[in-house]
């Protein structure tokens with residue numbers, strides 16, 4: 101669960117710094133911010149319901165940006181037994197490690213068939229980090245993806261620098277793999293210009309597969325980040341990787357257009 105945590109270079113009113121809160125839910129008793137009860141369908145399991153909000157501001161109708169949330173869940177879908185997102189209804193359904201989870205646009209989360217309270221809380225922690233890039237910041241009104249990349253122009257102080265790069269094993273290994281993949285990508289894209297038409301199309305497919313792998317690695321780093329700095333670096337990397345994916349899409353279109361007109 102994202103509580104307030106220091107983050108040098110960012111405005112303290114940005115949700116990346118002030119974190120998120122648990123809000124009481126309409127229909128339940130006023131004090132029920134986290135509702136855990138025995139599961140009716142599977143004996144010994146528990147169900148849990150909660151609603152995320154913005155500290156000092158409370159519950160919001162649009163807590164998650166659904167296009168961004170849907171993109172994250174789809175890119176990470178091999179980690180879920182089921183992934184279904186309906187952007188028009190503002191609800192997503194995933195199955196993660198035996199739990200059935202509903203995620204609503206307004207920040208409401210329903211977790212069914214968790215092993216115990218601890219398992220439910222670990223799931224909340226995992227989801228609050230994995231989905232953090234799609235949370236709408238109340239400081240600037242944009243997704244945290246833009247705050248972390250300083251492209252909202254409100255949340256990151258000018259010349260924001262991350263004081264130290266994450267140094268734990270997961271990050272060191274993860275960043276090295278991302279570096280290798282990006283390197284391979286750059287080498288292959290300069291190669292694309294010279295090869296024959298048919299080959300260049302497969303190369304673009306290869307490139308987008310590589311960029312999907314990069315996005316997946318970054319989502320791992322985000323979901324298992326140990327502090328706010330790691331999370332912010334992860335979100336910034338995700339923004340850049342998606343920008344790269346967009347560049348590849350444009351490249352692909354140009355190439356297909358060229359091969360048609362030749």
Ligand SMILES: [Zn+2]
Nearest residue numbers: 114237247255
């Ligand atoms: Zn922000």
Ligand SMILES: [Zn+2]
Nearest residue numbers: 240247252255
């Ligand atoms: Zn912002």
